[in-house]
Amino acid sequence: MQGAVLITGATSGFGAASARCLARQGWPLILCGRRLERLQALAEELSELTSVLPLQLDVRDAIAVQRAIDELPEPFSGIQVLVNNAGLALAPGPAQAVELSDLHTMIDTNITGLVNVTHAVLPKLIAWGSGATIINIGSTAAGNPYPGSHVYGASKAFVQQFSYNLRCDLQGTGVRVTDLAPGIAETEFSLVRNAGDAGAADKVYQGTVPLTADDVAEQVGYIAALPAHMNINRLEVVPVRQAWGPYAIHRDQLTESA
Structure with a gap:
């Protein structure tokens, strides 16, 4: 028997x-997001494969999140898998040059929203017991700093540590927790990060072969279908063309003596 899967940020990308x-695996789906038209279109597309509940929801609103989870109808009230995907990056410039409101939006969505949804769904996952799973979408930015990552990278470091600490708290309940950390991937994410500038978004992927949303989704499906006795603590997935860079070292410009 499969319980329902609740996916946040289901309107695009991962x-x-x-x-x-x-x-395609037959899971009943609760699709959450702010853009109702997209949710309804996706629900209609997938309705031939499984039962789908589109749920307009802003994860930043703790009261609305709790109410929505409490009022889930059958057959969606038994949640077996939570995919915490809702998140975004904004303001790719230096921290000292960006708007504070953009930093707050990332914190409110990537951290507060994650906590709101997880806290609301945890009783249902614990009630399900063995085989219940939390999949938190993190990022390689959690441990690999780079210019312009500032609050985004810090928020994904939170996702990693929150996932690990949930594992400790949930020991003995049968509930599993995975931090799924993709590297560079071509989705609507970069367009949002660059405030709708398609040219700037395209430059992120120019001349390389990034991951696709489907690549990451396959890992979500794999984790959800694992035998109940197995847990992947962290799964980092990157394209072959992505690796680590050298340290950035600022040097004074030297002049040759006469």
């Missing part, structure tokens, strides 16, 4: 691709 992957 969330929408994960919905399609999990629908």
